[in-house]
Structures are given as C-alpha cells and as structure tokens.
Amino acid sequence: MSLIVNRRDIDFLFYEVGDLDEILRNGSYTEFDRGSIDAVLDLAQNMAERAFLPFAGALDANEPAFDGEKVSMMPQVGEALYAFAEAGFFAAGFDQEIGGLGLPSVVCQAVQGMFACANLSVAGYSFLTVAAANLLNECGDAEQKAMFLPKMLEGKWFGTMCLSEPQAGSSLSDIKTMATPTDDGHYRITGSKMWISGGEQEISENIVHMVLAKIPGGPPGVKGISLFIVPKYRVNLDGSVGEKNNVSLIGLNHKMGYRGTTNCALNFGEAGECRGYLVGEPHQGLKYMFNMMNEARLAVGAGATMSALGGYLYSLQYARERLQGRHPGDKDPASPQIAIIEHADVKRLLMTQKAYVEGALALLYYCATLVDRQRLSTDDDERWELKLLLDILTPVAKSWPSEFCLEANKHAIQVLGGYGYTRDYPVERHYRDNRINAIHEGTHGIQGLDLLGRKVRIHDGAALKLLTAEIEKTLAAASTTVGREGEARTLKEALDQCHSTIMRISQCSDVNRALANATPFLDAFGHVVIGWMWLRLAIAAINGLESGKEADKDFYRGKIAACRFFFNYELPKTEHVFRLVGSLDDTCLTVTPESFIGE
Amino acid sequence: MKILVPVKRVIDYNVKVRVKSDQSGVDLANVKMSMNPFDEIAVEEAVRLKEAGTAEEIVAVSIGPEKAQDQLRQALAMGADRAILIKTEETVEPLAVAKLLKKVVEEESPELVILGKQAIDDDSNQTGQMLAALLGWAQGTFASKVNLADGKIDVTREIDGGLQTVSLKLPAIVTTDLRLNEPRYASLPNIMKAKKKPLDVKEIGDYGVDVAPRLETLKVTEPPKREAGVKVESVAELVDKLKNEAGVL
Ligand SMILES: Cc1cc2nc3c(=O)[nH]c(=O)nc-3n(C[C@H](O)[C@H](O)[C@H](O)COP(=O)(O)OP(=O)(O)OC[C@H]3O[C@@H](n4cnc5c(N)ncnc54)[C@H](O)[C@@H]3O)c2cc1C
Numbered sequence: 001m002s003l004i005v006n007r008r009d010i011d012f013l014f015y016e017v018g019d020l021d022e023i024l025r026n027g028s029y030t031e032f033d034r035g036s037i038d039a040v041l042d043l044a045q046n047m048a049e050r051a052f053l054p055f056a057g058a059l060d061a062n063e064p065a066f067d068g069e070k071v072s073m074m075p076q077v078g079e080a081l082y083a084f085a086e087a088g089f090f091a092a093g094f095d096q097e098i099g100g101l102g103l104p105s106v107v108c109q110a111v112q113g114m115f116a117c118a119n120l121s122v123a124g125y126s127f128l129t130v131a132a133a134n135l136l137n138e139c140g141d142a143e144q145k146a147m148f149l150p151k152m153l154e155g156k157w158f159g160t161m162c163l164s165e166p167q168a169g170s171s172l173s174d175i176k177t178m179a180t181p182t183d184d185g186h187y188r189i190t191g192s193k194m195w196i197s198g199g200e201q202e203i204s205e206n207i208v209h210m211v212l213a214k215i216p217g218g219p220p221g222v223k224g225i226s227l228f229i230v231p232k233y234r235v236n237l238d239g240s241v242g243e244k245n246n247v248s249l250i251g252l253n254h255k256m257g258y259r260g261t262t263n264c265a266l267n268f269g270e271a272g273e274c275r276g277y278l279v280g281e282p283h284q285g286l287k288y289m290f291n292m293m294n295e296a297r298l299a300v301g302a303g304a305t306m307s308a309l310g311g312y313l314y315s316l317q318y319a320r321e322r323l324q325g326r327h328p329g330d331k332d333p334a335s336p337q338i339a340i341i342e343h344a345d346v347k348r349l350l351m352t353q354k355a356y357v358e359g360a361l362a363l364l365y366y367c368a369t370l371v372d373r374q375r376l377s378t379d380d381d382e383r384w385e386l387k388l389l390l391d392i393l394t395p396v397a398k399s400w401p402s403e404f405c406l407e408a409n410k411h412a413i414q415v416l417g418g419y420g421y422t423r424d425y426p427v428e429r430h431y432r433d434n435r436i437n438a439i440h441e442g443t444h445g446i447q448g449l450d451l452l453g454r455k456v457r458i459h460d461g462a463a464l465k466l467l468t469a470e471i472e473k474t475l476a477a478a479s480t481t482v483g484r485e486g487e488a489r490t491l492k493e494a495l496d497q498c499h500s501t502i503m504r505i506s507q508c509s510d511v512n513r514a515l516a517n518a519t520p521f522l523d524a525f526g527h528v529v530i531g532w533m534w535l536r537l538a539i540a541a542i543n544g545l546e547s548g549k550e551a552d553k554d555f556y557r558g559k560i561a562a563c564r565f566f567f568n569y570e571l572p573k574t575e576h577v578f579r580l581v582g583s584l585d586d587t588c589l590t591v592t593p594e595s596f597i598g599e
Numbered sequence: 600m601k602i603l604v605p606v607k608r609v610i611d612y613n614v615k616v617r618v619k620s621d622q623s624g625v626d627l628a629n630v631k632m633s634m635n636p637f638d639e640i641a642v643e644e645a646v647r648l649k650e651a652g653t654a655e656e657i658v659a660v661s662i663g664p665e666k667a668q669d670q671l672r673q674a675l676a677m678g679a680d681r682a683i684l685i686k687t688e689e690t691v692e693p694l695a696v697a698k699l700l701k702k703v704v705e706e707e708s709p710e711l712v713i714l715g716k717q718a719i720d721d722d723s724n725q726t727g728q729m730l731a732a733l734l735g736w737a738q739g740t741f742a743s744k745v746n747l748a749d750g751k752i753d754v755t756r757e758i759d760g761g762l763q764t765v766s767l768k769l770p771a772i773v774t775t776d777l778r779l780n781e782p783r784y785a786s787l788p789n790i791m792k793a794k795k796k797p798l799d800v801k802e803i804g805d806y807g808v809d810v811a812p813r814l815e816t817l818k819v820t821e822p823p824k825r826e827a828g829v830k831v832e833s834v835a836e837l838v839d840k841l842k843n844e845a846g847v848l
Contacts, residue, residue, distance in 0.1 A: 001614070001615065002613065002631065007631065008629055031791065033794075035668070035669070035672065035794070036790060036791060036794050038669060039669065039672055039673065039676065039785075039790045039793070040787060040790060042633075042669070042673070043676075043784060043785055043787070043790065045631075046633075046784065047784050049613065083784060086784070086786065087784050087785070087787060088786045088787035089787065091787075092787055101787045101788065101791070103787075551628035551629055552629070555629070
C-alpha cells in the first residue's frame, strides 16, 4: 500500500460521492477526462513517492540553517521542487490563457495532497508560491502580471505572504510596516515582518513577497492597510533578475515541525531603498488578501488532513504486522500472539483516525467542488450562493482538520506504542508538522470568532440557510436509505440544536458574552458538518455495495462502519457543547487574570 | 530510424505483494499498477535517441488488458509518437509475447527494438532474447550504455564479471538494465498532448499467433519467512555453525 494516498478513496470522492464526470462536461474542463485525470494523479503520486517522500525524515532532522550570509538546506529540496516545476505543477490550477493547465480545483486538491503527505515542508514552498501567484493574478495590473506571473507559474520565482509582524499576528490592524510613495511611482517599504514562511531560500532565482503595509496618512486600523509586491531582487526591464532590493533576513525561527520550510524574520529597507509596487487601490490590501485567504485556509485544512493521512496509513500498516498479546478471552499463554490490529482498542484508534481523516477529506473535496462550480457557473445568483456556502464552510474546513486531524496524529503515535514516540518512525513528525495548522492563517480562536461572530449571520443568515438546505437534501436521501434512517434523525437533531444555539447567541446583546465560547461552538458546528459528510459517504458506499465490483466490497463496508463510528462515538459530543454554548456560560469570561495562580 | 518499445503493465514496485487465499496467484484487486520500471528505462532511451536526432519515430506497444492503455499513454507523454495495444485479459507467456512482437516488427519494420531486460512481476527475463531468436536479429541484453552510429549499435552490457561491450549490426534488439539512464517524469502539458496521439487497439486474433500457455501454475505461495539471525562470538564458532548447522561448508 502507498504511505501517501489511498487512490481508491480519491476515485470514490471524485466519481461516486461527488460528480467529477459532470464537472468535466463543462466549460474549459471538457479537455480532461477520467483517463487524463488518472495520468495526472499517477504522475503526482510517482513524483511524490520518489522525489519527495524519501527525505522527509532527513529534512526534519537537518533543518535549513543561516550563517549570517546565506540560508543553506539539503539539496534534495531544490531537486524535488525543480522536478515539480519541470512537470508543470506550479501552473496546474491556473487558466490556460495565462499559461496554466486549467486543472479543476478538486483535482488540484488531490494532487497537492499527495505532495503534502509525502513531504509537507517541501510542498510548502509550492503552496506559498501558488497562493502569491493567485493573489497577483486576481488583483495585480497587467504590467505587474506580465513581470511576475509567468516566472512564478514556471516555478522559477517563488512567492511568500507577508502579513504578520512581531507585535501584530492575530490583530493585523496593528501592523507598523510603512509604504511611502516616491516620485518614481513605486513605494519605499520600511519595517519588519515575522514568521514569513519561505521568506528566504536560495532555491528560486527570485522571491516575490506579497506584503501588507500602511501608507502614511491613511485611515487607522484595517482600513488603512495596502498590498505591495516586494521582490527580493529588483527586476530589470527585460525581465531578468537585477540588484538586491534590500529585503534582509534577520534570522530563522526554529520550529517544532514543518521544519524544512524556512520561517523568517525579515527587515525591509534597512540597508537601503526597498521598493514596493502597490497592488490595486490603496487601503484595500486586507480585502484583497482575504479574498485569497479562503483558498489559503482550505489549503491549511488540506495540509492538516494530509499530515493525519500520513500517520493513519503508517499506523495501519504497522498494526497489521506488529504481533502483541492475545484476545482477553484467550487464556492460553502458548497460543501465538496476534497482530495488534486484532485488538478492539487498536481498531478504535484506527477507526478514529479514519473517521477524522476521511471525513475531513470529504469536506475539502466538497469545498473544492464548490470552487469549480463557481468557476463554471454563468448564473449570477448561483455563483452568489456557491460563494456564500464556501464562506460559511471555510472556517470549518480550515479549523476542524487542524484540531481533529491533529488528534488523529496522536492516535497514530499510540498505535505504535513506544516506537511511535521515537524519531525512528514518521508518526511523531507528522504530529509535529501538523501542529502549526491551528496557528497560522488565523488561529483556531480567530476562526471561532469568524464563524460565530460573522459567518453564521452574514446577509441575515443566508449562508447558514443555504448550508442547512444542503444538509437537508442529504437527510432526505438518508431517511429513505435502509440502515441510515437512525443517523438521519440524529443529525437532524444535532442540526436543530445548532440552530437554537445560534438563536440564543444572537439574542444576547452583550457581544463579549455571546462570543465567549465561540471556539467550542466552532468544534461542535464542525462535527455537524462532518456528520453530514459521513452520511453522504455512507449513502454512496451503500450504492457501491449494491452495484459495485466484488473487489471493492471491503472498501465500502469500511466507509459504512466509519459512518456508524462517527455517529456513535463523535456526534453525540455536540449535544453537550451546544447546550453549554447556548447557556451563555460565562465561567471563562468572568474569571480574572489574577485568579489563575492567585497573584 | 524507427524504434519499437514494448511496455508492460505490472504491479507497482512499491506494492507489498499478497498471495490470493486460494493460492491461484497474486492479489491484484485495487493494487497500484505501473509501467514496468525497466520498460520506463527503455522508453527513456528511445526518447533520448530521438532528441539526439538519431531516431525519427518511437512506437510503444503493449500486450495486456484494456487498462494497459494507461501505461501506453505514459510512454506517449514521455515522448513516444504512437502506440499499439494488443488486448487480452489472459496471461500471456514470454514466448507468446515474443511471437506477437515479431508480427508487430514485421508490420512496423523498426530498426531497433528496446525492451526491459525483465518485467518485475514474473521476472522471466526471456522476451527480448526470444524475439531476437525468432527474428534472427542480433541482441545486446542488460544494456548499461548504448551508442548508435554508422548503422551499428555498441551495447555495453552488465555481466557477472563486469562490463562487456558488443557491437551489433542493425536491426537489433536491446534490453535495458537499471543503470542505462534515469527515466524522466512526464509533464502535465505532455500528458494532455499524449491524449491526442494515436493509440491503436488490436485483438490477439488480429495476429494469427498461437498464444496458448505452455506452463501450468499449480499453486502460488509466499516465500518462506526469514528466521531471526544469531550472533556468533568468534570466527571459529561461525565456521563450526556453517559446517554443522547450515551444512554449507
Ligand atoms: C510556522 C509558522 C508559519 C507562519 N507563516 C506565516 C506566513 O507565511 N506569513 C505570515 O504573515 N504569517 C505567518 N505566520 C504567522 C501566523 O499567522 C501568526 O502566528 C498567527 O496569526 C498568530 O499570531 P501570533 O503568533 O502573533 O499570536 P497572537 O496573535 O499573539 O495570539 C496568541 C493567542 O491569543 C489568541 N488571540 C489573539 N487575539 C485574539 C482575539 N481577538 N480573540 C481571541 N483570542 C485571541 C490567539 O488565538 C492565540 O491563541 C506563521 C506562523 C508560524 C508559527
């Protein structure tokens, strides 16, 4: 079995749960068919397994280093990324008019997933570049696009996102980096950025930083933030790389995981003029950034899911081979030891991983399909609805995997026992790699505030209504599917309780109190969404059992078992949380800072 | 010059092979299938010859199931010009494959056939040699280097004692060893272009060749599990164990 992907699961999500065949009958996607999509996935899997996976452990043990002059790292990182660029993966998701392949978003999701699972740190450079290129493509002017985009799509220049500063992480309104206009049309950038992933490296010929900064005299807070292109090297008129642009590396951060991606404290304009080029209108930077942030947040959720998939597949393989102990009912010490996968508790550890990982994956593919349908739709109302659905699902697709797929990584370690706790096995690395996801691109707490404070209410609750209607479609199908009626009722109850909780919160005029338990709400809301996903998966699996191939029966039975697991072990947890949140519990809100340790 | 490259769809080298419970063969349900790695090397070598201007056309051919089209498309994406699938869902033994390839050679008249030295599923290592015999062509097997010039091809072969170079008159058969080259990855644009390259699907019946198996599989079993080793204290003890326990001295 592969340690980075379950291709059967991808096909199931593409063609049985989702309807990729239908998507491929539309617009520019008609160029693709199942055969070419398979070939793309084959290529991605081969490259990920051969050029990315083999040194993931070594890269974790040998993180990039800075000697005060240059950053150095294992040469395999560059080699892998050159192969990735050469094959055209940087451009895979972009429109053909600008040199991309125009691959559907849901297929990109599967492709990127394999690289992320194989070697998250190396894949990180490509995700950042694609995100920066996306931003430029959406918001840059023709001249800027011509100068930077082709190089980024070829993978010759990499990109970064420079939002955070030492004193401003969650609260971007407090950034201090300044952009002063000059007579030559560009801006002069001064200030410091913190935590910049891929902020410095010697792999690509140039680095295109997308930087948030304030223009003097602009409005205060988030309304005064603008977006700039700040290249590491200035670009000559003929497009070649010119002199240094005075972006300097102060130092690398030494991280818990995700170690192969450099993480940088950067100074702008310290040694001389650092030129920045305004993107779009002044003071609209955060809006531009957040438009793209949806995609970046889905990518974070996907990264979390892939780290967990890596742990799940490894621990599954291990559990089949490791012999230890006997069934509690077997009292004969001379009987042979059984493989640990025979123990009910080890199966519980594996089942929990399966339920979290495959449930999260289903949500991510669902969201990616919404992106595809948005692209294909010519009907404004429909596009608007798809956007709203994506808006409300994005904090869940970012946060639920970051929280629960990390939990899955914990279980993977547990399956390996003491071996899992050592660095000789990859499961602890996957755990450490995954831990970042609840922190960057908006912390777990910030996502909770986004969901409960904004997303469930936007446009008079229109997004929530749409989501509810989608869930109800599945409920209707499940209530007439033999064996799933009970689960349909359970999910309906959870959904109703979710609604009444939101109602109570919206009636509370004290905003601080209303939002005090936004994070537990986010988790419980996520469980409802994932319960919905499991019901969709189970219905598709039942169809598969009836009409599919004999060889796939185990696969389908596993899906149905995992659905049952989620509804028996997980979904009931929401009842308590919704009750707590709905009661406007103020235990945490009212506790004073002094009362923690009495001083 | 035209080059013919046969490619086989086999169980992926990363897959942990499992024997079917009825011992009738290897379980292929839902396992990853790929192009035989030695055949990838063969395609790569042919593409390099084309890039160097030595060859004009590369034809990939596979004998196997409908799904072997995936492997032919890969060959096309790597740089082959067109492909032929001779479709069969049955097992075809090396002799039958060689006979079918002989027919294809007669139709296509290539000057060079580059094959993998063996397929990693059954490790037969026979097809290239049999094809050479059937055609009466020269053969250079286990190639780690080839040099084509002036109507002949020098093939450096990996043999037990080291390297041997043979000089063959064209037309000839070459089979590839691992060190001949490192095959490229296809690229996404080339995968899309490969979709438009011609792929002919034929039936075995089209060739009038007897492909009935000559071998009967009685049963398939896992290789015996390796026993744990023991540490010896001295050379004397080692020699003693080799003599008296292992019986190999
Ligand atoms: C490995 C890594 C990679 C990163 N990559 C990038 C990058 O490429 N580009 C970039 O710009 N940034 C990047 N970041 C920065 C990341 O986005 C920030 O760390 C994150 O936004 C949190 O900011 P902070 O670290 O300053 O924590 P703080 O904002 O100080 O937060 C600390 C804690 O307080 C909570 N908190 C803060 N404000 C509130 C609030 N209003 N309500 C409730 N709780 C609150 C948070 O949830 C968190 O738990 C990266 C960070 C890391 C660790």
